[in-house]
Amino acid sequence: MSSSIQNLDHLKIPLEDILEATNNFSDENFIRQGGFGKIYKGQLKLSGELINIVARRLDTKYGQGNKQFWTEILMLSKLEHDNLVSLVGFCDEKNEKIVINKYAARGSLDSYITDPNFTWGKRLHTCVGIAHALSYIHYDEKRDFSIIHRNIKSSKILLDYFWVPKLSGFNLSMTTVASQRDQICIEDACGTIEYVDPTYVKTGGVTHKSDIYSFAVVLFEVLFGKKAITDKIDIKLTNEAKSRYEKEQLDDWINPDLRKQMDGESLKIFSKLAYDCLNEHRARRPNIDQVILKLEKALDLQRLQTEGAMYLQRLGANPMLDVRALEGTSSDLKIDRSSNQLHYRFSRSTG
Incomplete structure (x- = not known):
């Protein structure tokens, strides 16, 4: 690891620059306490440009140390994907170990789980993005190593200003040789x-399918509008999810304001996928590419419903509206003139 660390000198940021950026780690700049340590926001001047950053200060009293600090930096320095958090640099100076990432303006997914204004469409978009991030770290053919994240949860999914999801929290991740990744x-x-x-937990054996299980917990948080971590020790989200799915009682546990937004087929595909990902037998869990296909299908169906509802709204406001104004989009909308019924036809854009 020492030789790899020496190759990271270009990412070193002086402590005095970080102190200036975070106003000396002031309370006004404090965001939250994490398992790694305290997290602060700030503005850092780098190469003549002022950028919004997050500074994560390692605090060993929470159980993490040098290994986790360098793991995070080494991982992120080798990774680049639209749905991964961006590494700006790090500081290892005067007993301070700090990881610097780009600031995600919308915060983390766990802040939105219980809010029905974070719509079903946005939730699906978020899940699709994180599934693509997992596919990249698990199976990217351009690398000779594969990564198991080991810490997938809603608080590690960040959202930028444009609601693009970013997977973070690589301090507990581990690598395997790409040819032995299974x-x-x-x-x-x-x-x-x-x-x-x-x-x-039972065996001490971990695979990429362990990340699939963790992601399934997030999927059910997103679906129900309920957090996995609660004060109710007698209720475990995964147990409730499996039981209610098997009894066909999901609707009873979904936030009613959220349920009203859901296309029925989108919900059916999403819930079946989340249930399959929780399978106790790892080999029976879908791989990440199968997860992506199902999530994208659920998102497509939801978009069709949204587009149809928007069209009907416009048609109600203007009965003379010409349907051709909406045709030729990512999903075609057709009117059966004889029955005045609205029909949808899938068509993926090739442009």
Whole structure:
């Protein structure tokens, strides 16, 4: 690892620059306390440009240390994807170890889980983006190594100003040789218990399918509008999710304001996928590419419903509206003139 660290000198940021950027880690700049340590926002001048940043200060009393600090930096320095958090640099000076990332203006997904104004469409878009991030870290052919994240949860999913989701929290991640990525790795279990693959906890063996399980917990948080971590120790989200899915009682637990927004088929595909990802037998969980296909289909169906509702609204306001104004979009809308019924036809844009 030492040789790899020496290659990161170009990412070093002086402590005095970070102190200036965060107003000496002032209370006004404080965002939240995480498992890594305290997190602050700020504005850092870098190469003549002022950028919005987040500074994460390592605090070893929370159980993490040098290993997790350097793991985060080494991982992010080798990764680049639209749905991953961006590494700006780091500081290792005067007993301070700080990771600097670009600031995500909308905060983290866990802040929106219970808010029905964070619409079903936005939720699906977020899940699709994070699935693409997982596909990239698990299976990118341009790298000779594969990554298991080991800490997937809603608080590690950040949202930028344009609501683009960014996966963060690579301090607990681990690498495997790309050609051996499907093998079980033996490593002490870590992460937040509500999200951790129970097979990993029982056996100490972790695979990419362990990330799929953790992602499924997030999917059910998104679906129900309820957080996995609550004060109600007698209720576990995953147990409720599996039980209600098997009894066909999902509607009873979905936030009613959220349920009103959902296309029925979109909900059906999404919930079946989330349930399959929770399978206790890891081999039976879908791989990440299958997850992406199902999520994108659920999103497409939801978009069709939204486009149809918008058209009917406009038609109600203007009965003479020509349907051709909406045709030729990503999904074609057609009117059966004889029955005055609205029909949808899938068509993926090739332009």
